[in-house]
Amino acid sequence: MIRSLALALAILAPLPAAADEFTDTLDSARKAYDEGDVDGARQDLDYAGKLLGELKSESLGKFLPAALPGWTREATEPGEAAGMMGMLGGGNSAAAKYTKDGTELTITLIANAPMVSGIASMLSGLASRATGGKPVRIQRTEFTMNDQDLQGVVDGKVLVSVSGDASLADKTAYLEAMDFKALAGF
Numbered sequence: 001m002i003r004s005l006a007l008a009l010a011i012l013a014p015l016p017a018a019a020d021e022f023t024d025t026l027d028s029a030r031k032a033y034d035e036g037d038v039d040g041a042r043q044d045l046d047y048a049g050k051l052l053g054e055l056k057s058e059s060l061g062k063f064l065p066a067a068l069p070g071w072t073r074e075a076t077e078p079g080e081a082a083g084m085m086g087m088l089g090g091g092n093s094a095a096a097k098y099t100k101d102g103t104e105l106t107i108t109l110i111a112n113a114p115m116v117s118g119i120a121s122m123l124s125g126l127a128s129r130a131t132g133g134k135p136v137r138i139q140r141t142e143f144t145m146n147d148q149d150l151q152g153v154v155d156g157k158v159l160v161s162v163s164g165d166a167s168l169a170d171k172t173a174y175l176e177a178m179d180f181k182a183l184a185g186f
Contacts, residue, residue, distance in 0.1 A: 105164035155184035
């Protein structure tokens with residue numbers, strides 16, 4: 001009876017979670033803390049936070065639309081957006097480049113950045129008009145068009161930028177293919 005109880009407990013015991021870089025880093029932070037290495041624990045926790053940020057950015061990329069018929073899509077580094085993240089107070093970014101017949105467009109998303117709400121008011125306010133911006137409304141979201149590039153903020157939280165030499169009609173078609181309601185919940 002004792003043997004079958006031990007076997008049952010062994011079967012019912014949860015299996016250890018598969019280790020990954022995030023959990024390994026947390027384990028390292030805990031070990032450093034237990035050993036009195038507060039600075040090492042802080043460094044590990046900071047790194048773990050960066051890993052979580054990368055995961056969050058990957059999930060943001062799921063809101064980028066699939067390539068429309070005749071187009072190809074490739075995930076890209078957000079480039080300028082990544083450099084701007086510090087100026088925007090941090091956050092998450094994702095981007096994709098779409099090409100067709102020698103033309104291209106890039107869609108960049110920036111979310112969870114404290115400055116995005118300020119950008120939203122600038123894009124929809126007089127500041128955009130003063131710089132020659134023209135309002136364009138897509139899916140009940142106001143975008144500002146400057147030099148054929150579009151920028152708008154979905155639900156006051158997620159900056160959406162579309163740039164490139166593709167036509168305004170193509171850029172608009174991509175924005176219409178996005179799920180802004182789901183993006184607002186990011």
